Amino acid sequence: MTYALDGNDIRVTQAKSLRQQLLAGVRVLDIRLSAIIKTFNDLFGNIDWKDEDKIRKVIAEEIPARVARDKAYQNAQVNSDKQNAKLEHDKALNRVVLELLSDHTELFKQFSDNPNFKRWLTDMVFDATYQPAAVLPKAPPQTGVTA
Helix, strand or coil: CEEEECCEEEECCCCCCHHHHHHHHHHHHHHHHHHHHHHHHHHHCCCCCCCHHHHHHHHHHHHHHHHHHCHHHHHHHHHCCHHHHHHHHHHHHHHHHHHCCCCCHHHHHHHHHCHHHHHHHHHHHHHHHCCCCCCCCCCCCCCCCCC
């Protein structure tokens, strides 16, 4: 689509529809989840999990979602640098894994006793959830309001 303004051409491109954006996001998410599961299998497939499918789902979906919802971590992403956000992320991840202790003792044990597993899970969840300054929308400035 082209519009003319004062003799100059201005090109206007239409944004993708919301449906197209959502479908693209789902494809990216599917690729990311597949990569997480493949890496998990490659690195930790030798661990004898009682319910391997459930653990994969918890690791690839539930843990990152819970960490991403952590308010302190969200705040750090918006208001701090990457290093400080990583510190808050690590605290959030520890809280989430502790919350999962009663239902997923094997996962908790690996996280606590296996430094390679802990490092991998920490890095993977941080990479999947870190979105600097894009987490919380900033409130628009109030104009015309006087006290």
